[in-house]
Structures are given as C-alpha cells and as structure tokens.
Amino acid sequence: xxxxxxxxxxxxxxxxxxxxxxxxxxxxxxxxxxxxxxxxxxxxxxxxxxxxxxxxxxxxxxxxxxxxxxxxxxxxxxxxxxxxxxxxxxxxxxxxxxxxxxxxxxxxxxxxxxxxxxxxxxxxxxxxxxxxxxxxxxxxxxxxxxxxxxxxxxxxxxxxxxxxxxxxxxxxxxxxxxxxxxxxxxxxxxxxxxxxxxxxxxxxxxxxxxxxxxxxxxxxxxxxxxxxxxxxxxxxxxxxxxxx
Amino acid sequence: xxxxxxxxxxxxxxxxxxxxxxxxxxxxxxxxxxxxxxxxxxxxxxxxxxxxxxxxxxxxxxxxxxxxxxxxxxxxxxxxxxxxxxxxxxxxxxxxxxxxxxxxxxxxxxxxxxxxxxxxxxxxxxxxxxxxxxxxxxxxxxxxxxxxxxxxxxxxxxxxxxxxxxxxxxxxxxxxxxxxxxxxxxxxxxxxxxxxxxxxxxxxxxxxxxxxxxxxx
Numbered sequence: 014x015x016x017x018x019x020x021x022x023x024x025x026x027x028x029x030x031x032x033x034x035x036x037x038x039x040x041x042x043x044x045x046x047x048x049x050x051x052x053x054x055x056x057x058x059x060x061x062x063x064x065x066x067x068x069x070x071x072x073x074x075x076x077x078x079x080x081x082x083x084x085x086x087x088x089x090x091x092x093x094x095x096x097x098x099x100x101x102x103x104x105x106x107x108x109x110x111x112x113x114x115x116x117x118x119x120x121x122x123x124x125x126x127x128x129x130x131x132x133x134x135x136x137x138x139x140x141x142x143x144x145x146x147x148x149x150x151x152x153x154x155x156x157x158x159x160x161x162x163x164x165x166x167x168x169x170x171x172x173x174x175x176x177x178x179x180x181x182x183x184x185x186x187x188x189x190x191x192x193x194x195x196x197x198x199x200x201x202x203x204x205x206x207x208x209x210x211x212x213x214x215x216x217x218x219x220x221x222x223x224x225x226x227x228x229x230x231x232x233x234x235x236x237x238x239x240x241x242x243x244x245x246x247x248x249x250x251x252x253x254x255x256x257x
Numbered sequence: 258x259x260x261x262x263x264x265x266x267x268x269x270x271x272x273x274x275x276x277x278x279x280x281x282x283x284x285x286x287x288x289x290x291x292x293x294x295x296x297x298x299x300x301x302x303x304x305x306x307x308x309x310x311x312x313x314x315x316x317x318x319x320x321x322x323x324x325x326x327x328x329x330x331x332x333x334x335x336x337x338x339x340x341x342x343x344x345x346x347x348x349x350x351x352x353x354x355x356x357x358x359x360x361x362x363x364x365x366x367x368x369x370x371x372x373x374x375x376x377x378x379x380x381x382x383x384x385x386x387x388x389x390x391x392x393x394x395x396x397x398x399x400x401x402x403x404x405x406x407x408x409x410x411x412x413x414x415x416x417x418x419x420x421x422x423x424x425x426x427x428x429x430x431x432x433x434x435x436x437x438x439x440x441x442x443x444x445x446x447x448x449x450x451x452x453x454x455x456x457x458x459x460x461x462x463x464x465x466x467x468x469x470x471x472x473x474x
Contacts, residue, residue, distance in 0.1 A: 071405075112303055
C-alpha cells in the first residue's frame with residue numbers, strides 16, 4: 014500500500030482527489046488537507062510515501078511547500094495552471110495532472126508512483142566474495158576523492174539523498190557522503206541491516222526502540238518506517254521479538 | 258486680419274483633416290479599448306470545470322445547475338464583452354453568476370456577501386469593468402489561517418453607479434506580478450468616461466477596499 018496525502022484548498026477538488034485515491038487498490042489515504050500548512054503540521058509527526066498536491070493555494074502555495082520539505086516524499090502535482098509544469102519537473106515531481114483530469118490519467122500517475130516505489134523483495138542472504146575472504150565486515154566508500162574504510166558494524170544507519178547516500182557512523186558527527194544508490198549499498202551490507210523506508214537502511218544492532226511508525230536510534234534520531242517496508246521489517250524483528 | 262483672408266480655405270481643409278483625424282482617433286481608441294478588453298482568467302475556467310467534474314459524481318443536479326451558470330457567464334463574456342455598452346441588468350447578472358461559481362470553489366471559511374440593487378433601472382454601462390476588482394478580491398483576499406470575507410455592493414444613485422468591494426487580506430506575500438488587470442481597467446475607464454469617474458482604493462494592512470463611482474448611460 015502506498016500511503017498518500019491529498020492536498021487541495023477547494024473542497025470539491027479535494028473530494029474528487031480522495032475519491033480517485035480510493036479507486037486505486039494500491040493507494041491508501043493517510044490524510045487529506047485543505048492547505049499546505051495543515052499538511053506541513055501533519056508531516057511533523059507522520060510520514061507518507063506520496064503527496065498529491067494542488068499548486069495554487071492561499072497562504073502557502075504547493076510548489077513552495079514541496080520545496081520546503083527536507084526529505085520530500087514522491088510528488089504528484091494537480092493544478093489548473095499549465096505554466097507550472099516545467100517548475101514541477103525541476104522539483105522532481107513524478108507526474109503533473111492538469112485539472113480537470115480523468116480517472117485514467119490519475120491511474121497513470123498512480124502507476125508511475127508505484128514504479129518509483131517498488132519495494133525490493135527481501136532476497137535470501139547470499140555470501141559475497143568479500144565474505145569468503147573474511148572482509149564482509151568492511152566497506153570502502155569513495156567520498157570526496159578519498160576512499161574511506163568503514164567497519165559495517167559501526168554504521169548506524171544509511172540515509173538516501175537522491176543519487177547520494179549518507180552513511181552515519183558511530184562517534185562521527187558528520188556522515189560520509191558517497192555517490193551510490195540505496196539499492197546498490199543494500200546489496201553489500203550484512204544481513205543485520207534492514208531497509209525501513211525509501212530513504213533509510215538501519216543497522217538492527219543500533220536500534221534503541223521501535224514504535225508504530227518509526228525507530229529510535231538515539232535521543233536525536235528518529236527514523237520513520239515506510240509503509241512499503243513495514244511488513245519486512247516486522248518479519249526481521251520477529252526473529253528476535255519476545256513478550257506479548 | 259486682412260492677411261488671413263487668403264487662408265480662408267484652410268479651415269475647410271482643416272475640417273476635412275479633422276474628420277480624418279477624428280476617424281483615426283476613434284480607430285485608435287477602439288484599438289486601445291480592444292487591447293485593454295477584459296479577459297477572464299483561464300484558471301477560473303479550468304478550476305470551475307474541475308469543480309463541475311467533481312460535482313457530476315457527488316451531486317449531479319448541482320452539476321447541471323453549475324453548467325448552466327457557467328454557460329450564461331461565458332455567453333456574456335464572449336458575445337457582450339466586446340460591446341461598448343450593455344444593459345446594466347446583464348452586467349449585474351454576470352457578477353451574480355461569477356460570485357456563485359467562486360462560492361462553489363471555497364469553503365464556508367470564506368464569507369462572501371453580494372449586495373446588488375433589488376430593482377435594476379433600465380440603463381447601460383460599459384461591460385466587464387467591475388469584475389476586475391471582484392477577481393482581485395478573490396485572488397488576494399483568501400486565507401485559511403483566519404476568517405476571510407469579501408463584501409461586494411452595488412447601489413444606484415440618480416445617474417451613477419456606486420460600487421464597493423471590500424476584502425480581508427491574506428498574509429501571503431504577493432509575489433505574482435499583479436496590477437495589470439487593475440491598470441488596464443483604469444486606462445479603459447479613462448478612455449470610456451473621459452476621466453469622469455471616481456476611484457478610491459484603500460490598501461490597509463488588514464483589508465483592501467475599492468470605491469468606484471461611474472456614470473450610467
């Protein structure tokens with residue numbers, strides 16, 4: 014299920030958008046908001062995989078709102094203004110629906126969302142050449158023309174940032190930034206690493222606490238669990254989970 | 258004085274010239290007026306069509322009503338919008354439709370008051386002057402962070418139409434290059450009424466108020 018947020022200041026337009034979301038089986042509505050400010054408040058304590066967002070709204074326009082998000086989910090703009098299209102693609106919107114739009118057009122946008130979000134199935138752990146040579150606990154990361162050795166057991170979590178990843182290592186205030194995809198790094202990590210979100214892979218050994226929607230790593234770090242990853246994460250936890 | 262006699266044919270020639278000049282001036286005026294002609298915002302159409310599209314599923318009766326309303330509005334803009342003068346009644350009907358369609362788009366958080374004369378005298382005015390101010394009130398007056406209201410009032414006094422349009426202001430810093438609509442309508446009124454009208458705009462930090470007095474024809 015792709016968790017969606019619907020934003021439109023016009024009640025009828027919002028109602029229509031919500032109705033469309035309910036018609037696509039793999040979309041789930043997390044919340045509907047009548048303004049970007051309302052949406053911003055919602056995202057302070059919750060996460061979504063995708064946002065359907067109107068652009069021209071009072072108080073705060075949809076484009077500014079999306080630009081203001083630190084880790085924006087996938088965005089589909091819905092608007093009557095065709096002149097925003099180019100700007101829309103600059104903020105890396107998945108799709109751009111011109112009002113009024115048909116269910117078919119909406120479905121196309123939904124399919125694009127799905128393609129972008131496709132959860133990789135959890136593959137059975139297979140040994141890598143490194144493991145055979147006793148190097149499975151080490152990664153070499155290219156960063157800023159240097160090659161940095163990292164003990165994988167020291168990695169707390171990895172954060173995706175478009176085509177880059179940030180590798181957060183114990184006792185280091187700054188992450189190591191490397192040009193690499195989340196998928197690629199995931200392949201090289203030992204099995205105590207789990208993908209919990211489109212933008213996060215976590216080291217299970219570094220988790221302090223898990224709650225319904227996220228994982229506490231330390232007092233300052235709370236990572237959300239994406240809906241697409243909830244089940245696989247629960248399964249991994251289940252292996253070591255005690256108590257009723 | 259005598260010296261002027263040989264020049265007597267000149268006034269005749271000047272007369273001909275004047276007619277030609279007058280004609281040119283008139284054409285120029287027509288051209289300018291055409292250039293300044295009000296054009297309804299395409300966004301208004303698209304958003305209204307989107308609302309109707311949603312209404313078809315939600316409330317098909319209301320959808321039909323709204324289509325009729327939009328058609329009447331469009332007919333007026335398309336067929337009467339380029340006339341020099343229209344019946345006052347038609348212009349007020351147009352405003353009524355426009356406001357009804359805008360009301361459909363916004364929640365109760367936006368309070369719209371439209372106060373038009375109960376009886377409309379059989380007079381004429383140039384079309385689509387008042388709408389620019391009403392459109393601006395919707396464009397800049399709506400905020401969901403606090404109550405928004407728009408009050409539109411038209412009264413008739415002897416040979417004059419008095420129009421006021423008051424709106425609360427949104428906090429949004431206005432980045433859009435506004436004012437084209439306003440400056441065009443001012444130029445239009447300068448040409449049409451030959452400066453014989455009154456326009457007062459009060460731009461306060463919390464509200465915006467327009468008072469306009471134009472002659473009826």
